[in-house]
Amino acid sequence: MTLRLSKMFRTSVAAVAILANATIVPANAFCGFYVAQADTKLFNQSSKVVLARDGQQTAITMASDFEGDVKEFAVVVPVPTFIERKQIGVVEPKTIDHLDKYTAPRLVEYHDADPCAPVVVAARAMPAAPMMAGAFYERSRQAYGVTIEASYDVAEYDVLILSAQESDGLTRWLTDNDYRIPQGAEAVLGSYIRQGMRFFVAKVNVERMKGLGNGQLRPLQVRYQSAKFMVPLRLGTVNAKGPQDLIIFALTKSGRIEAANYRTVKIPSNIDVPLYVKNEFGPFYKALFERAVVRENMQAVFVEYAWDMAWCDPCAADPLSNKELVELGARWIGSDGDTAFSAGRRGGGSDAFVTRLHVRYDAKTFPEDIVFIETKDRSNFQGRYVQHHPWRGEAKCDAAKSYQERLAARFSKEAADVAALTGWSQSEIVAKMAQSGETATK
Amino acid sequence: MQALARPWRLPDARYFQIAALATLLAINFAIIDFGARPAASVIAITMALLTQAIGSRLAGVPFDAKSPLITGLSLSLLLRADALWLHGAAAVVAIGSKFVLRIDGKHVFNPAGLAIVVLLFSSKGVWISPGQWGAEIWFATLAGCFAILVLSASRRADIAIYFFASHAALLILRAAWLGDPLAIPLHQLQSGSLLIFTFFMISDPRTTPDSRAGRLLFAMTVAVTAHYLTFFMQMRPALYVALIALSPLTLVLDRLIPAARFSWRSSVLEAVST
Numbered sequence: 001m002t003l004r005l006s007k008m009f010r011t012s013v014a015a016v017a018i019l020a021n022a023t024i025v026p027a028n029a030f031c032g033f034y035v036a037q038a039d040t041k042l043f044n045q046s047s048k049v050v051l052a053r054d055g056q057q058t059a060i061t062m063a064s065d066f067e068g069d070v071k072e073f074a075v076v077v078p079v080p081t082f083i084e085r086k087q088i089g090v091v092e093p094k095t096i097d098h099l100d101k102y103t104a105p106r107l108v109e110y111h112d113a114d115p116c117a118p119v120v121v122a123a124r125a126m127p128a129a130p131m132m133a134g135a136f137y138e139r140s141r142q143a144y145g146v147t148i149e150a151s152y153d154v155a156e157y158d159v160l161i162l163s164a165q166e167s168d169g170l171t172r173w174l175t176d177n178d179y180r181i182p183q184g185a186e187a188v189l190g191s192y193i194r195q196g197m198r199f200f201v202a203k204v205n206v207e208r209m210k211g212l213g214n215g216q217l218r219p220l221q222v223r224y225q226s227a228k229f230m231v232p233l234r235l236g237t238v239n240a241k242g243p244q245d246l247i248i249f250a251l252t253k254s255g256r257i258e259a260a261n262y263r264t265v266k267i268p269s270n271i272d273v274p275l276y277v278k279n280e281f282g283p284f285y286k287a288l289f290e291r292a293v294v295r296e297n298m299q300a301v302f303v304e305y306a307w308d309m310a311w312c313d314p315c316a317a318d319p320l321s322n323k324e325l326v327e328l329g330a331r332w333i334g335s336d337g338d339t340a341f342s343a344g345r346r347g348g349g350s351d352a353f354v355t356r357l358h359v360r361y362d363a364k365t366f367p368e369d370i371v372f373i374e375t376k377d378r379s380n381f382q383g384r385y386v387q388h389h390p391w392r393g394e395a396k397c398d399a400a401k402s403y404q405e406r407l408a409a410r411f412s413k414e415a416a417d418v419a420a421l422t423g424w425s426q427s428e429i430v431a432k433m434a435q436s437g438e439t440a441t442k
Numbered sequence: 443m444q445a446l447a448r449p450w451r452l453p454d455a456r457y458f459q460i461a462a463l464a465t466l467l468a469i470n471f472a473i474i475d476f477g478a479r480p481a482a483s484v485i486a487i488t489m490a491l492l493t494q495a496i497g498s499r500l501a502g503v504p505f506d507a508k509s510p511l512i513t514g515l516s517l518s519l520l521l522r523a524d525a526l527w528l529h530g531a532a533a534v535v536a537i538g539s540k541f542v543l544r545i546d547g548k549h550v551f552n553p554a555g556l557a558i559v560v561l562l563f564s565s566k567g568v569w570i571s572p573g574q575w576g577a578e579i580w581f582a583t584l585a586g587c588f589a590i591l592v593l594s595a596s597r598r599a600d601i602a603i604y605f606f607a608s609h610a611a612l613l614i615l616r617a618a619w620l621g622d623p624l625a626i627p628l629h630q631l632q633s634g635s636l637l638i639f640t641f642f643m644i645s646d647p648r649t650t651p652d653s654r655a656g657r658l659l660f661a662m663t664v665a666v667t668a669h670y671l672t673f674f675m676q677m678r679p680a681l682y683v684a685l686i687a688l689s690p691l692t693l694v695l696d697r698l699i700p701a702a703r704f705s706w707r708s709s710v711l712e713a714v715s716t
Contacts, residue, residue, distance in 0.1 A: 167621075191620040227676030255524070260572050260678050261630065265475075299576070367625035373678050375569045376524040 046245035048096055048219075049231055052329025053252050053374060056227050059329025063096045063219035070156075070204045070217060074179050076235060077200040078192040080226040082149055083161050088200075090155040090218040095324045099249050101317040103305040103356040105267065105383030107281045108314055112391040115403035144176075145169035149198065156209035157220060162199040166190070170199070184238045192232075223329060230371045237363035243298065248357040248370075251330040255378045256306040256355040260371045263300040264357070267292055267383045268421055274414050274433045275387050284385070287422035289358065298365040302358045306381040310343035310350035325352060349378055390438070411438045455594030456508040459642060462586050463515035466579075466634075470519070474579060476634060477571040478518050482529040486521070487514030489533035497541040509553075510537050516554040516642050520635055524567040532557040532568075551689045552646045555639075559686040562679060570679040575634040583634070587641040601657040602645040608665035609636070616673065639681045649689060656695035664688055 050061040066073050140146045145165035152159045164170035167190030174181050179201070192199070200222055231248060250257045258264035268288065277284050292302060309320065319340040326336040333341065333351050343350035359370070388410070395401050411433060419426035433439065470478045487510075494510035513536045521532055536557035540549045543556075561568045575583070591599045613627035644650070644664060651657050664684050671680035 187621050187623075191622050194620045229676075254566070258571070261633070263576060296576070364625075367623065367629050371678075373569065373572075375522065375571075376567050377522070377569075378524065 046247065048100065048247045048249065050091075050096060050099065050328050051229075051231070051248060051250045051257075051372070052331075053229060053250065053257075053372075054330075054332045056225055057223070058226065058229060059221055059223040059331075060231070061091050061096065061219050061221040061328060063091075063093065066217060070209065071206055073217060074203045075201070075220070076174065076179065077222070078197040078232045078235070079161075079200045079222060079224060080197055080228045081224045082163075082198060083200060083222055083224060085150070085152045085154075087223045088152060088154050088159060089221045089223075090157070091221050091327055093216060093218055095320075095327050096219055096249075098317060098320060098324060099328065099354070100247070102312070102315070102320060103249065103307075103354060104316050105269075105285050105304055105385070106314065106316045107273070107278060107385045107387065109278070109387045109389060111389045112403075114391055114393055115399040116393070116397040140173060144173040146173040153205065153208065154202070154220070155218065156204055156212055157202045158205045159220075160201045162201055164189075164193050164199070167193055174201075182238050185235060188234045188238055191234075221329065228371075229373070230369050232369050233361060233366055234363075234369055237361065237366070240362060243360050243362045243365075246359050246361065247304075248301075248355075248359070249328075250355040250357070250372070250374075251309070251325065251328060252353050252355070252374050253332060253351055254374055255353055255376045256303070256381075257357070257372045257374050258303075258355075259301045259357075260373045261368060262359075262366070262370060263296065264303060265292070265296060265300045266303045266381055267358070269381070269383050269385075271385050271417055271421060272410070272414050273385050273387050273418055274411070274429065274438055275389065275436045276432045276438075277385070277418070278387060281385070284418070284422060285383070287424060289360075291421060291423050293360045298360055298362070300359075301370065303355065303381060304358050304383045305354065305356035306377075306379070307354060308343070308350050308378065308380065309341055309352035309354050353378060392437075414438075454508065455590060455599075456512060458590040458594065460508060460511050460515065462583070462590060463512060463519065463638075463642065465586075466583065467515060467518055469579060474576055476519065476575055477522055481526055482521075482523070483514075483518035485526055486517045486529040486533045487511065489530040490514035490517070490537050493534050493537035497537060501541055509540075512642060513537060513553045513557075516638055517557060519638055520554070520570055521558060521561070522569050522571050523561075523565075528561065528565060528567055531565075532561050535560050545693055549648060550693065551686055552643045552649045555643045555682050555685050556689075558679065558682045562682075570635065570682070572633050572635050572678070575632075577632060580632045580634060580637070583637050587637060590641070591645075598647040598650055598657070599645055600654065601650050601661050602640050604658050604661035605644050605665055606640050608662045609640075609668070612665055612669045616669075635679075636681065639685070643682075644685055649692060651692045651695040651699070652701035653695070653699040654701075656692070656699045656701070660688070660692060660695060663691065 048063040050059075050063075052059040052061075062075070062077065064075075137148050140148050146169055147163045149161040149163055151161075162170070162173075164173070167186045170189050170193065171181055171186045189199075202220060204217065231246070233246070236244065273284070289302070293300075309325065312319065319342075321339060322333060322335045322337050322341050325333055325341055330352050341350070341352060359366070390407055391403065393400070395404060412430075415426055415429045415433060418424065418429050466476075467478060467483060470476045471480060490510035490513050491507060494507070495505050498505040510533075514533055517529065517532050517536065521529065523529055523532075536553035539551055539556050540553050543550050558570065562570070587602075591602060610627070610631055613630050614624070616622075617624065617627045644661065651660050664681075667688060668680045668684035671677040671684060677683060
């Protein structure tokens with residue numbers, strides 16, 4: 001039987017799901033009410049990585065939306081150091097989904113006030129067990145130049161830590177051990193070997209998975225101490241069918257992260273949009289993102305969210321608990337209780353800052369792995385799109401008349417902005433706006 | 443007098459440099475955001491000019507705005523901080539060092555480079571944006587910088603070429619050793635901060651060795667050190683650290699290979715007459 005190598009960042013196609021009836025979370029009215037979000041399920045060929053970084057301690061959690069036969073699931077991830085059993089764990093998928101929803105680009109809404117009225121300002125650990133026979137180790141070393149430095153049982157996965165001398169030996173070892181290595185991967189493996197990296201290799205242990213009674217594959221987490229702060233993209237670009245999407249969530253102590261070797265660009269935000277966008281917010285954000293990618297020649301990393309974890313405004317989901325943050329690797333926060341994370345530090349800021357980066361890449365536009373730097377920038381940013389419900393009362397005062405004139409100008413500006421950001425036809429936007437009562441002539 | 447005897451005279455290269463840096467800053471504000479902020483830039487440039495004025499007064503030398511402008515503009519383009527006063531502090535450290543840290547009547551460290559390194563190691567609130575400018579701006583800047591190099595007709599500027607060539611060669615050699623495609627070193631070269639470093643810092647004629655051999659040696663040493671810091675120590679603002687750590691070497695090189703001292707006043711004549 002040959003296993004298919006589902007590389008770290010190559011995943012199966014996810015259904016394009018739109019959150020039609022997303023929960024409406026009450027929030028501070030000043031910043032509008034949160035009404036919809038665009039989470040990662042929108043993007044095909046997408047995967048998610050959570051990085052938690054404290055000094056040189058990094059935890060990387062890798063989630064793929066793999067939907068095939070679990071027997072065919074396998075990952076090969078280059079890691080900068082040797083990994084001990086206690087440095088590997090699995091994370092509940094719902095924890096990453098929670099962080100995804102919490103940081104997703106959001107649509108918020110306001111209701112215009114009556115212009116005639118006065119204005120009021122207002123990881124868990126699993127037991128390890130010894131597994132393979134010594135002969136296998138020896139054969140790997142002699143025949144392939146591949147050293148199996150360790151093997152671990154990690155929940156539903158069998159994990160090996162490999163080091164190799166030559167890429168051809170490693171390639172042969174992986175092929176002979178039922179990992180299907182794509183053409184062209186050997187050169188990339190060779191580059192990682194020369195950089196002194198090891199390989200974290202995991203397959204699903206079907207027996208144990210049945211025993212755990214867990215129907216789905218949980219994201220693997222690896223924690224290590226290294227000055228290297230990067231995500232390895234290159235293996236995933238070999239032989240890829242077109243560009244892929246990666247969402248990087250970074251939990252840090254001091255401030256947002258940015259790419260050191262690619263442009264980091266904020267996604268267009270705080271844009272006023274027509275009311276009908278509420279029903280198609282998913283496609284709206286997708287079109288906006290794709291347009292932004294084209295504008296940057298697919299050579300930039302986009303910031304979708306950068307915010308102190310202790311608060312949100314408006315909140316797209318309930319705040320994460322201390323327990324969830326620790327599970328994702330932010331072990332420095334000092335508590336792993338099931339209570340919502342809050343600022344423990346004097347002076348307002350908390351010990352956890354989240355950056356959500358979205359990158360669309362292929363081998364040509366992202367030739368090298370993304371290296372990150374942690375900045376001291378704690379300024380808040382979110383992908384936020386705003387709709388204003390017009391006031392529909394009777395024009396009983398002069399202010400109401402001028403309000404209605406301004407409204408007409410506002411509608412045409414919204415139509416023009418949305419057309420420019422998404423590439424949608426402006427006349428179609430105007431027609432759809434008219435259906436929801438937003439016509440320039442009123 | 444000599445200048446009058448000639449039909450025309452090239453303007454001081456620093457005018458071109460100021461124009462180039464100011465253009466980049468304008469592009470940052472108007473077209474492509476590299477992360478520079480107007481308030482921070484105003485503070486850095488103002489404080490640089492102010493420190494120069496005070497320093498000149500105290501040292502009894504005439505005030506010249508060109509050099510502090512270059513320093514202030516470079517800091518605006520490179521340095522990021524979480525508080526505005528840090529930009530002012532960087533400018534004071536930069537220009538102040540020119541008046542204080544002098545050996546044999548010559549300042550030892552490139553002002554902006556020193557300020558960046560001092561703040562990186564002493565303050566928790568600063569970082570360097572590697573300045574990913576996008577390919578178009580990067581190539582345009584590279585072309586513009588080479589044009590200035592040629593226009594300036596200063597033999598001292600050869601160090602920019604030596605450094606850029608050494609740096610590029612190391613990246614290409616590394617890629618060859620790793621078996622990586624050429625696209626990787628070419629992408630690694632496309633950093634805005636590398637250009638500012640090459641054309642406005644290491645090439646600062648006041649802090650480069652006097653002899654040609656000395657400059658070549660110095661440029662190569664900085665390139666090798668920066669390469670080591672980047673790829674073996676994973677240090678990201680490695681260029682500045684390497685330059686500042688190695689700057690005292692220029693004094694040694696000047697002793698070992700003596701040559702005529704640089705002065706902005708004589709540079710053009712020196713270049714034209716030889």
